[in-house]
Amino acid sequence: MNFKIEGLSKSFNKKNVLKDITFTFESGKIYGLLGRNGAGKTTLFNCLNKDMKFDSGKVSIEENFKERDLVAEDIGYVLSTPTVPEFLTGREFLKFFFDIHKKNLKEDKSIDEYFDFMSIDVRDRDKLLKDYSHGMKNKMQMLINIIAEPNILLLDEPLTSLDVVVAEEMKELLKGIKKDRIIIFSTHIMDLALDLCDEIVLLHNGELEIVDKENMGSVEFKEKIIAALKED
Amino acid sequence: MSNTLRISFSLKNTYRVNSILYAIKQIPILKKILPDSLYRMIGFKIAGHILSWMWEVLSAIFGKAIYFGLLVGGTFLMGELNQASAFGEIFMHLFLFGTIIGVMSNTYMLSTHRTKYYAIMLLNVDARKYNIINYVYEILKLSICYVIAFVVLYFTAGIPLWLGLLSVLFTVGIKTAVVGYMFSSFEKGNDVDGTNPFNGFTFPLVILSAIMAGLFPAIGHPFPYVAITGVMAVFTVLGVFGLIKICKFNLYREVSRQTLLKAATIKTDSKKTVVTNTAKAISADTNITSNKKGFEFLNELFIKRHKKILWKPVLIISAIAFAIFAIANIAVLYLPESASEVNGLLLNSLPYFLFIMYAINRGMSYTQALFINCDHSLLTYSAYKKPKNILKLFTIRLREIVKMNLVPAFIIGAGLSALLFVSGGTDTPVNYLLLLFTPMAMSIFFSVHNLTIYYLLQPYNNNTEVKSGTYSIIMALTYAVCYIFMHIELPTLYFGLSIVGFSIIYCLVACLFVYKKAPETFRIRA
Numbered sequence: 001m002n003f004k005i006e007g008l009s010k011s012f013n014k015k016n017v018l019k020d021i022t023f024t025f026e027s028g029k030i031y032g033l034l035g036r037n038g039a040g041k042t043t044l045f046n047c048l049n050k051d052m053k054f055d056s057g058k059v060s061i062e063e064n065f066k067e068r069d070l071v072a073e074d075i076g077y078v079l080s081t082p083t084v085p086e087f088l089t090g091r092e093f094l095k096f097f098f099d100i101h102k103k104n105l106k107e108d109k110s111i112d113e114y115f116d117f118m119s120i121d122v123r124d125r126d127k128l129l130k131d132y133s134h135g136m137k138n139k140m141q142m143l144i145n146i147i148a149e150p151n152i153l154l155l156d157e158p159l160t161s162l163d164v165v166v167a168e169e170m171k172e173l174l175k176g177i178k179k180d181r182i183i184i185f186s187t188h189i190m191d192l193a194l195d196l197c198d199e200i201v202l203l204h205n206g207e208l209e210i211v212d213k214e215n216m217g218s219v220e221f222k223e224k225i226i227a228a229l230k231e232d
Numbered sequence: 233m234s235n236t237l238r239i240s241f242s243l244k245n246t247y248r249v250n251s252i253l254y255a256i257k258q259i260p261i262l263k264k265i266l267p268d269s270l271y272r273m274i275g276f277k278i279a280g281h282i283l284s285w286m287w288e289v290l291s292a293i294f295g296k297a298i299y300f301g302l303l304v305g306g307t308f309l310m311g312e313l314n315q316a317s318a319f320g321e322i323f324m325h326l327f328l329f330g331t332i333i334g335v336m337s338n339t340y341m342l343s344t345h346r347t348k349y350y351a352i353m354l355l356n357v358d359a360r361k362y363n364i365i366n367y368v369y370e371i372l373k374l375s376i377c378y379v380i381a382f383v384v385l386y387f388t389a390g391i392p393l394w395l396g397l398l399s400v401l402f403t404v405g406i407k408t409a410v411v412g413y414m415f416s417s418f419e420k421g422n423d424v425d426g427t428n429p430f431n432g433f434t435f436p437l438v439i440l441s442a443i444m445a446g447l448f449p450a451i452g453h454p455f456p457y458v459a460i461t462g463v464m465a466v467f468t469v470l471g472v473f474g475l476i477k478i479c480k481f482n483l484y485r486e487v488s489r490q491t492l493l494k495a496a497t498i499k500t501d502s503k504k505t506v507v508t509n510t511a512k513a514i515s516a517d518t519n520i521t522s523n524k525k526g527f528e529f530l531n532e533l534f535i536k537r538h539k540k541i542l543w544k545p546v547l548i549i550s551a552i553a554f555a556i557f558a559i560a561n562i563a564v565l566y567l568p569e570s571a572s573e574v575n576g577l578l579l580n581s582l583p584y585f586l587f588i589m590y591a592i593n594r595g596m597s598y599t600q601a602l603f604i605n606c607d608h609s610l611l612t613y614s615a616y617k618k619p620k621n622i623l624k625l626f627t628i629r630l631r632e633i634v635k636m637n638l639v640p641a642f643i644i645g646a647g648l649s650a651l652l653f654v655s656g657g658t659d660t661p662v663n664y665l666l667l668l669f670t671p672m673a674m675s676i677f678f679s680v681h682n683l684t685i686y687y688l689l690q691p692y693n694n695n696t697e698v699k700s701g702t703y704s705i706i707m708a709l710t711y712a713v714c715y716i717f718m719h720i721e722l723p724t725l726y727f728g729l730s731i732v733g734f735s736i737i738y739c740l741v742a743c744l745f746v747y748k749k750a751p752e753t754f755r756i757r758a
Contacts (some may be wrong), residue, residue: 013268051755071612083609087514087537088530099526100615130514148615196448 001027001063003152003182005208008057010040017043017083019206021057023145025182027151030174033186037227041186044203061151073104076145077136078102080157082137086130090120090140093129097144106149111193118143119169135166142170148176153207155185159192171196178209190222204229236361243347243355248287249280254267259701296377299513303327313522316360317454324399325454328463329445331403336428336438340370340424341411343485344495346409346473352488359484364635367478368500371407375400390396400712402464405471412474415481423490476490527621529627530606538601542594542636549592550640557647564654578648579663582724583717586731589674590714592640598633603692611756619751626687626746633679641675642668666728677735681710684742730733 002221003025003135004179010018017040025031035041045054048059052070059070085093094111101179109117115125118139138158174183174196187193193200200211202225211225253270257263270276307323314322348366351357382396414424428434448454455463470536470749490580515537522532535542610616652658691703698704 014529030648044641050617070615075611075614077614079612085530085611086511086605088669092529093531096526096530097613097615099529100621126518128514128516144613148613150614 001061001151001180001182003027004058004060004062004067005048006060008044008047008054008059010043010052010054016206018047018054021206021208023201023210024062025152025184027180027182028178029198030183030196032197032201033184034188034190034200034225035186036069036195037188038204039203041203042156043150043187045156045184046078047154048154049075054176067119070103073148074151076148076150076153076155077230078138078141078145078155078158080160082134082141084129084132084137084140086128088096089128090115090125090132090136093140093144094147097147099212100149103206104148114143136161138162139166142173146173149181151181152194153181153183155183156160158185160187160189190225194221200225202228204231234559236358237365239355240347240351240362243351245284245347247347247350248284249277252280252283253532262702266397291397292377292511296381299330300381302422303330303355307449308424310446310454313450313732314452316452317449319389321454321456322449322458323389324384324395324460325449326445327399327402327404328455328460329441331399331406332441333438333445334403335406335410336434336441337427339407339411339426339429340374341367341407342424343415344426344492345549347626348488349492352485353492359488359716360482363477363484367411368518371404376406378403386749392457392494395461395589398464398468400451401468401471405464405468405474407471407592408474408478409467409470410472410474413479415477415483418469418483418487418490419496421483423494424487425494426491467490467702472560486536510541510601513538513601514605515539526627527625531625531632534596535632538605541601541605542596545597546594546639550643553592553640553643557643561647561650564651567676571655573659574651578652578655578667579658579724580721582667582727582731583722585722586643586674587672587714590678591639592679593675593682594636595633598636599682599686602629603690607690608692608756611754617751620752622687622751623747626683630680630743633683636673638683641672645669645671660725663724663728666724666732670724670728670731670735673732673735677731677738680735680739680742684746688748688753690754690756692754 005021005023005025006017008021009016021044033041033044043052047054048070060067061070061074082111091111094114098105098111112125115122120136120139120143124132124136129140132140142158159170162170174185177183178198185193185197194216199213200216202209202211209228211228214221250271253276257266257270272303303323303326306326307319310322310326311319344364348362351362352359378400380399382391382393382399385391386393388394388744410429414426414429418424425431430437441734511515517537520536522529522536526531560574564574615621645668649664651665658664685703685706689700689703690705691698691700
């Protein structure tokens, strides 16, 4: 499966934030989306998630050499600040998503199995989500997005505010679920991107540009990225 | 000093000009036409500056004109109650206490305007110079207006010119004295507030002054000129001490910081309060469960866990409505002479209830709670945004809000019908039905209206701030229309029938719109 963006443009007033972007993402890979503050990473995600109308362009899925339009179920979007309905308990939130996804669920796991998978303590499962810690809310958000098994998972700065233990758990989890799907991971932190991602994509001057992976992790590689991001 | 004055004016002006331009940019059609560079376009800047200066001058003149107008009106009113006293005496009595009340609500010194925050806290402008120069400016503005007003009063009402001038000195004196008192209090380690100079004592002092202001002239004993002169002279002298304190005081930065930060916290708090209160309203009762599935499950838990902000107010409003109509019905039974008047009102004043039904409608609170505690988070999940699911949930929510609003509407409708019966009935029996059903139709209309515009305009952004100008305009228009109807008398027969008809058509059209458009419009605003 490929995720294709063709000629995507978005501008605010006269400022072109995304300029005629054409790019193809391949399944089974984690893409690290790097860009400076205000480069348009969140705008790109909002456009892909259809929270924002774009001015022109097309986004589609290519499966078995057939192309089709992107639909809402194709995408899971994990925001940097976890948003969960605080009036539900963790178990109720999962049950609700089980109910509305019944037809699409491929795995036959119970609610508690999912909680175990996410390392959410038995004592916390029946607590209201408003009493969950930041990290636990983040895990719930991630879990809900994984249950639906979307083809594309967009992650907007998801690990930045987590403690080291949860961040490590999440990293392992992402590596574990990348098979058969595309994960696009936006971040400011270059080391995180280099550590986790299979490909590095720069969003700069409104355009997406893949970085040659040769010597990934070396000092020269980092310098190359910074130099690229500084260019006007 | 002159540099501080220039900075202060230029900041205030820029703030006003940009606020005017920002407000213009919020108007739906203009928003698209006007570019972002609007803020640096010379033409707009000049127009903004002219408006800003006009505002500065006109607000000073009109503010004082309204104040003196109220005093003159009050004097005439008191004069009618008590024909013995002269205009001048009553006026000066009211002016004396009016000024005392005024100083309790604004001393001019510790204003917490945003531009002052920018100047002192962000731009590090000398706090002493900034406060003093602005204080002197405000006092000068006030003095000029007062001198003009008292010259007019000298020629028209014969108030002695010397008393007028003393009044100006008194006003400046009492404000300055209170500022001196606040500064001393601050030096002793107390928090101060320019709009509440005596903390817990301010409100009782205001009430006492208001009673003194009204009571004496009403019973025919306004303070004589000699007493007024004495009080004014004392405060004028105290003002000199206040002035000395203002000059010697050297904690301007500290006092500004304390007052500005306190005001800033209150402002952000009031914004956050709605969100926090809504979040707090979630019931922690572990016995609340639901056996339903999917969206019905979500809805049932939402309603049950938000009883405090959803059903509790409904029950309170219903109980109050029931009590009012029970008393009204009994009153008409016991006071038969009022019956015909009540009967006439019932047959002509139904439009009044449009405003009442608007005011008691729970739609706004419901959509707000829905957004803050539910949709704000769930709208980030793609399954929730599927058109089919949006519409399923819309239907469930419409049912819930209609249920909530129908309870008080039914009580009001039944109460009105009963009142019509006990006040002598009607020749057109259909009026009973109309009095019963019109409030219910209105309640359904407002339920549909609120939920529809929530789904079509979804006005909130991620921080739960209202981001849609169109939404605000529609809400204001709804209010205006209901308010206008309050003042219109129409025969119940025609008004009732048209409202019921209109509500049915509106509901059908609105739902049709939601079904067509909501899957696109029901989104978090980026």
